[in-house]
Amino acid sequence: MKKHLSSISVIFFALASGLIFGIGLILAGMANPAKVLAFLDLAGLWDPSLGLVMGGAIGIGLVAFAIAKKRHLSYLGLSMQLPTSRIIDKRLVLGGLVFGIGWGLVGICPAPAFVLLGVGSIKGIIFVIAMLAGMGIFELLESCRKPAGK
Amino acid sequence: MLIDWNNFTPWTALAGGALIGIASAMFVLFNGRIAGITGIMGGLLKPKSGDIGWRLAFIIGLIIAPVVWQFFTPLPAMQIDASYILLVLAGLIVGISTRYGSGCTSGHGVCGISRLSPRSIVATLAFMGTGFLTVYFVRHVLGA
Numbered sequence: 279m280k281k282h283l284s285s286i287s288v289i290f291f292a293l294a295s296g297l298i299f300g301i302g303l304i305l306a307g308m309a310n311p312a313k314v315l316a317f318l319d320l321a322g323l324w325d326p327s328l329g330l331v332m333g334g335a336i337g338i339g340l341v342a343f344a345i346a347k348k349r350h351l352s353y354l355g356l357s358m359q360l361p362t363s364r365i366i367d368k369r370l371v372l373g374g375l376v377f378g379i380g381w382g383l384v385g386i387c388p389a390p391a392f393v394l395l396g397v398g399s400i401k402g403i404i405f406v407i408a409m410l411a412g413m414g415i416f417e418l419l420e421s422c423r424k425p426a427g428k
Numbered sequence: 429m430l431i432d433w434n435n436f437t438p439w440t441a442l443a444g445g446a447l448i449g450i451a452s453a454m455f456v457l458f459n460g461r462i463a464g465i466t467g468i469m470g471g472l473l474k475p476k477s478g479d480i481g482w483r484l485a486f487i488i489g490l491i492i493a494p495v496v497w498q499f500f501t502p503l504p505a506m507q508i509d510a511s512y513i514l515l516v517l518a519g520l521i522v523g524i525s526t527r528y529g530s531g532c533t534s535g536h537g538v539c540g541i542s543r544l545s546p547r548s549i550v551a552t553l554a555f556m557g558t559g560f561l562t563v564y565f566v567r568h569v570l571g572a
Contacts, residue, residue: 285481291458292482296489297496299451299463299534304497304504306444307437312507316432318563323432327441332537334445335452339542342453347543352460359460360543366550373529374536374554380521381555382562384510387533388465388526389490391519394506396491401508405519410469412523417473 287354300393306331309393311385318382452539455486464535465490466526529554 300309307313307327316325349358381387386394386405394402452463459482461468468483494503510518526532529551531540536555540548566572 288459289481289485291454292485293489295451295455295459295463296486297451297493298447298454298489299486300490300493301497302444302447302449302451303490304444304493305447306441307504308444308448309494310504310506312505312509313435315509315563316435318559319567320429320560321564321568323430325432325435327435327437330438330441331445331448332541334442335449335538336445336542338446338449339452339538340544342449342456343539343543346456346460349457352456353458354460356460358456359462360456361462361545361547364546366547370529370547370551371554373525373527373531374551375558376525377522377529377532378555378558378560379562380518380525381533382559383518383521383566384508384515386508386515386518386522388469388522389532389534391522392465392487392490393493394508396494397503397506399506399508401510401512401515402506404512405508405515408516408519409523410473412520412525413466413470413473413527414523415520416524416527417470 284354288356291354299389300396302335303390303393306334309390309397311390311394314385314387314390315382318385448534448538449542452534452542456539462535462539464531464539466532467530467535470527 303309308331313325314328316323317328346358346360352358384405388409391402391406391409395406455461455463463486468486471479472483472487497503508515531548531551533555536548536551541552
């Protein structure tokens with residue numbers, strides 16, 4: 279019974295986090311690709327708003343992660359799954375550089391993509407399908423690479 | 429540099445950012461996880477048992493956000509100017525590269541920087557850099 283209750287609260291907090299995250303994206307203007315592109319367009323008529331989105335999020339995040347780092351278990355008693363790698367490798371840098379190109383082409387990154395899906399925008403749906411296909415292609419390439427060994 | 433004061437929305441940007449921060453804080457403190465959309469979604473594509481429910485719940489939370497928003501007030505403008513072909517191309521690029529680089533704007537940009545992770549700081553500088561360059565190239569070199 280206790281285990282059952284705890285799995286319900288895990289789902290509840292995940293759903294609530296996703297919902298609040300999405301509401302934040304809409305309020306901030308991050309779910310509006312035209313506004314994202316206006317932020318990325320330094321040489322045009324520049325809209326600096328999204329810099330403040332990062333500022334607001336990181337301001338709270340700094341406190342939360344400082345607390346999280348000191349804990350072994352979450353408030354629900356789950357182990358803290360924080361990344362431990364500190365290696366800056368080719369995958370990280372190349373992945374980041376290429377992601378910026380895709381983001382700059384249309385002004386949509388993964389979280390706002392799901393919000394646009396919920397809005398029911400045809401263009402948002404097309405982007406999400408392509409993005410999921412891209413993630414699927416990545417999994418296929420990874421599984422082809424692994425059996426051959428590194 | 430010319431600032432677009434008419435479309436500058438400092439207060440909603442800060443408040444929206446704070447909500448994103450609160451959501452990430454809640455997720456790490458209760459679920460013990462990083463609110464990185466790439467990682468959460470990626471794990472659904474190679475599902476392990478016991479690892480599906482919370483991932484799906486977070487993604488569903490994002491998807492229903494605009495639906496819940498509309499109960500209270502009309503949605504703000506969400507304008508996608510890109511063509512269908514460009515959306516497919518960019519979607520594929522974003523899907524492959526975020527998995528390859530282990531994160532996107534949420535996982536590296538918000539949570540990673542908040543953790544002061546050197547990896548995430550490098551990744552964020554990388555995608556912000558090419559994001560700025562790509563828009564510069566498309567709008568001011570190609571003139572699209």
